[in-house]
Amino acid sequence: MLNYSIAARVFVAIAPVDLRASFNKLFALTQSVLQQDPLSGHWFVFTNQERNRVKVLFWDGSGLWVCAKRLEKGRFSWPKAEEPCAQLRSAELLALLSGLEVREKACWFRR
DSSP states (O other): OOOOOTTOOEEEESSOOOTTOOHHHHHHHHHHTSOOOTTSSOEEEEEOTTSOEEEEEEEOSSSEEEEEEEOSSSOOOOOOOSSSEEEEOHHHHHHHHTTOOOOOOTTOOOO
16 A cells, blocks of 8 residues: 655656656656656656556655556646646645646635
């Protein structure tokens, strides 16, 4: 079972990537595109061009995990940002992975 730590943050790559790659490529993309340390314990989320597949890379303290999900119908709702990466809260990540729409609402208070 996977546990999400309160201290862990979620970084989402805005641009689609080739998801045929696994650990090494996602590790390198985390460093080069997201400008983050893959061994930090944070979660790094990537999607493909069609946005029907997602991979999550994270370090659990002893090794790297790569988790994948493919939607059979529809597309993942992907955040929009000017930067190469966006940051999500854990609830937003769960919504995104469930296939729900994740977007900011105008005039909505966020802590």
